[in-house]
Amino acid sequence: MSTTTNEIIEKLKSITLLEAAELVSQIEETFGVDASASVGANFVQATGDSGATGQETIEEKTSFDVILEDVASDKRVAVLKVIRNLTSLGLKEAKEFTTSLPKAVKESISKEEAETAKQQLEEAGATVKIQ
Incomplete structure (x- = not known):
């Protein structure tokens, strides 16, 4: 060299x-x-340096969960439609799904897919977070 x-x-x-x-x-x-x-x-x-200053290498998260936190009562039907579109749940299962929140609607998906699902659910009237 x-x-x-x-x-x-x-x-x-x-x-x-x-x-x-x-x-x-x-x-x-x-x-x-x-x-x-x-x-x-x-x-x-x-x-051979893993951070002599005490810093650690942080890996970027690659899979995300879309968590449905709450559904406004007047927006329930619209949210159920979105849940059915995002999942393979029938109407009865989608209704049961929303009875005990928070719950994951989609798990281990890409960031783009999670953002799209979150946007669709929020537009329908749900409160959503991505983890």
């Missing part, structure tokens, strides 16, 4: 995870590239 490369490597060994994340963001912007989350984890493993 050249002297410049060795100097860069030594400097990288001394920065914190927060500084490394900022560096990755700047590299992405400058060179128009996209660094995946696994690259960051490999960097930590390769340097």
